[in-house]
Amino acid sequence: MDSHQLIEEAKRAREFAYAPYSRFKVGAALLTKDGKVYKGCNIENAAYSMCNCAERTAIYKAVSEGENEFAAIAIVADTKRPVSPCGACRQVIAELCPKNMKVILANLNGDYNELTVEQLLPEAFTSEDLHE
Numbered sequence: 165m166d167s168h169q170l171i172e173e174a175k176r177a178r179e180f181a182y183a184p185y186s187r188f189k190v191g192a193a194l195l196t197k198d199g200k201v202y203k204g205c206n207i208e209n210a211a212y213s214m215c216n217c218a219e220r221t222a223i224y225k226a227v228s229e230g231e232n233e234f235a236a237i238a239i240v241a242d243t244k245r246p247v248s249p250c251g252a253c254r255q256v257i258a259e260l261c262p263k264n265m266k267v268i269l270a271n272l273n274g275d276y277n278e279l280t281v282e283q284l285l286p287e288a289f290t291s292e293d294l295h296e
């Protein structure tokens with residue numbers, strides 16, 4: 165599965181977004197090392213703080229199914245520049261995905277950026293900081 169295919173999977177997930185408040189639909193597709201794809205969309209709530217981002221939906225789906233080896237994630241929204249994940253999602257990605265894993269940020273115009281987890285959240289606070 166290449167970057168373009170993973171972006172297409174994320175676009176399909178985006179169609180399921182439940183975003184009646186922001187009207188901002190986001191899709192994500194997380195690729196495991198053995199080639200499975202877990203998709204996620206954002207899911208909002210009338211109690212706004214409970215909104216869950218697409219990236220975290222995909223990651224939590226995968227982890228809760230026993231997955232822990234990831235190869236790439238694609239995230240797509242209808243933005244001018246490729247979508248920029250929020251800080252909370254950057255922290256979750258840094259926690260559960262390898263530092264050198266590919267992160268593909270895309271929009272619906274065909275623009276995309278590829279970066280690593282470490283580039284997405286430089287100097288991340290991680291479990292290595294917790295205990296000496």
Ligand SMILES: O=c1ccn([C@H]2C[C@H](O)[C@@H](CO)O2)c(=O)[nH]1
Binds near residue numbers: 186188206207217248
């Ligand atoms: O990278 C992002 C940025 C925002 N959102 C969602 C959260 C909320 O439902 C809506 C507006 O912020 O978009 C995501 O899912 N991923």
Ligand SMILES: [Zn+2]
Binds near residue numbers: 218249250251252254
């Ligand atoms: Zn987020």
